[in-house]
Structures are given as structure tokens and as C-alpha cells.
Amino acid sequence: MAMLLRLRTPLSSSESHSILGFCKELGYRTRYTDETRRLLELTGPGHPSHRSRLEDHVCVLEVLDAPPELHERSAGRADTVVAVGEARFGGGKASLIAGPCAVEDGERLVEIAHAARGAGATVLRGGAFKPRTSPWSFQGLGADGLALLERARVETGLAIVSEVLDPRDVEAVHDTVDMFQIGSRSMSSSPLLKEVGKTRKPVLLKRGFAATVREFLLAAEYVLAGGNEQVVLCERGIRGFDTVTRNVLDVGTVAYLKRATHLPVVVDPSHAAGRSELVRPLARAGLAAGADGLIVEVHPHPEEVRSDGEQAVSFQELGRIAADARALLALEGRELVSGRLEGAAVPPETAT
Ligand code: PEP
Ligand code: MN
DSSP: OEEEEEEOSSOOHHHHHHHHHHHHHTTOEEEEOSTTOOEEEEESOOOTTHHHHHHTSTTEEEEESOOOOTTBOOTTOOOOOEEETTEEEBTTEEEEEEEOSBOOOHHHHHHHHHHHHHHTOOEEEOBSSOOOSSTTSOOOOTHHHHHHHHHHHHHHOOEEEEEOOSGGGHHHHHHHOSEEEEOGGGTTOHHHHHHHHTSOSOEEEEOOTTOOHHHHHHHHHHHHHTTOOOEEEEEOOBOOSOSSSSSBOOHHHHHHHHHHBSSOEEEOHHHHHOSGGGHHHHHHHHHHTTOSEEEEEBOSOGGGOSSOGGGOBOHHHHHHHHHHHHHHHHHTTOEEOOOTTTTOOOOGGGOO
């Protein structure tokens, strides 16, 4: 494969020697394409790591036509479809993830899980380890929260997604969840990304609230580079200058990501809106931009919760969001994956 490097000019002879030597080390044959030696053509096998490695070289201004990185959608590459329990993300299938912000109470969690299932969700969310801005805020129930999530799965059959904050907790969280969540505040924690990259469990990777699209994709690349191919990207809003919404839902990026990467993309309208009445329209916007699913915070008594109560939607509103999703996806020949028991009012004692 051929690649082109745009070089700084003029290069000293030791700089020239260094870049030519480095290209050779990577397995390339080199040829300057012009007399000013601005452009260096590389011919060789190519590897997903080469773009970053060459960009790091002090003589290189730009790498053109680099070998595709692991997340990249090269021509004709089909969607990666990530399966989490009954849920499917990508390839024309979308799924609804719903649940409380944090796991707080076992009975309440099971009640929410049943309602989420009835509305059409196939995955239950709920943080046991919570990333909070203040060290004094509620930090989650930790391992006790994981146990409550396991109980909710047994009672409802929903798959579980929950956040892992610390590389040292990956093993414990792995044993409970069907999908890891990497939160916005952890997106750039390479030790954590490497650790979940070693597992073979799906990862819901949330975009850092101040991360560029390139930084977001390279965070996914960390997980993929570890051999874990099951990454779902999550756009949850980036920081803006206004306070009307909590974050700015970047739907342009959702549309862009669907073209730039084969990985599925979901939208989190809850953390973008920060207020319950705006969650439904933002959910619609995300799906219209091409998202392969939604992750929505839901709670019947937001006044009781210790985190993100203001953005929690009611069970009824979750049902409306799911109905919107079905209708919008159908317009494009896509589908919201429905669970076995969807629509059924499942009393806890008969749940499977
Ligand atoms: C969450 O999902 O509850 C959460 C903390 O989200 P984020 O990492 O996007 O802020
Ligand atoms: Mn939250």
C-alpha cells in the first residue's frame, strides 16, 4: 500500500536520515516525489499503528492515505454489530438501554427494570460506581450495587450495563455486567481502556465532554487494539457555553461517526438534556442522525434519587420514546430490537 508524508522543509541531513530510517524500520520503501523533498511516498505492507507513529515524528507535518486504523470504516466495510443479551447495536438494528442513573435501592431497581422491559428496553443501566464531580457527592453503592444489578437481571432477563471507573475494579464489574460502561470523565483514561480491551465483553464508550471526535475515536482504538472488537460509541453531549441544556448533543458528530467508523453509535439524550422534558426530542434527533440506539435515565420518583433526578423520565415517557424510536427507525428500514417480554406487564413473581 502507498502512503504519503508531507514533511517539514528544509530538513537537515540528520533529520532526513532519521525519517528515512524510521520508515524503513516500519517496513516501507521510500521515494521523494518532488525536488523540494516536501512529499515522501512510502510503499509497504501498512499497519493500523503507522499513522500515529509517523505523526509523532518531528519531521512529519501530515500523513496522507494512511493504512486504516481499527475503528475506521474502509470502503465497503459493513457495520460491526454488537450483541448484548437480546440487544443488537448496528447493521440496521437499534436497541434501547434504560434505567436509573445510579443503583440505589434493590426493590426500586427491579421495579424500574420491569417497566423498562415493558417499554421495550433490552438492557438495564445503573451505576454502582459513580463518577461524581464532587468527592462529597454520593459515589454509588459499589459492590453492593453490582449485587442488586445481578438480582434485577435474574428477575427480568434484561442484560446489564454498568460503569467501571477504576482499572482495579474491571474484574469485579466483569463478573456482573454484560457490557462495561466507560464514562465521559474516564474516556481518556488509557489504563482503564487497556484493561477493558483485554476482556471480551462489549464496551459502551461515552465521549468525553470536551473530547474531539479524533480523541473519541482513538479512545475506542485503545479497546480495539487490545483485541476487544465490541465497542459501542456513545454521544452524550459536549460542554457548551449555555446552561439551558446540561450539554450540547452533537448530532452532527453522530452522523459523521456513522460514516467514519464501522462501530455502532448510541445517543444518551439524558445527560445531554439535563432536564426530563427535553429527553424525548433529543432522543428523536439522535436516531434521526443515525444512532443505533439510546441510553435513557428513567425513574418513577425523581425526588428520591441521589444523582441526576432532574433528567429522569417517567415510565410513560420512556414508552413514548420507544414508540418514537420504532416509528423513526422504520422510516429508514431499521428496527428497534424488542425483547421477548416487551409490552407484557410482568409481575415480579412470574418473571423469568
Ligand atoms: C451516567 O451515565 O450516569 C454518567 C455519569 O454519564 P457520563 O459519563 O456521560 O457523564
Ligand atoms: Mn447519570
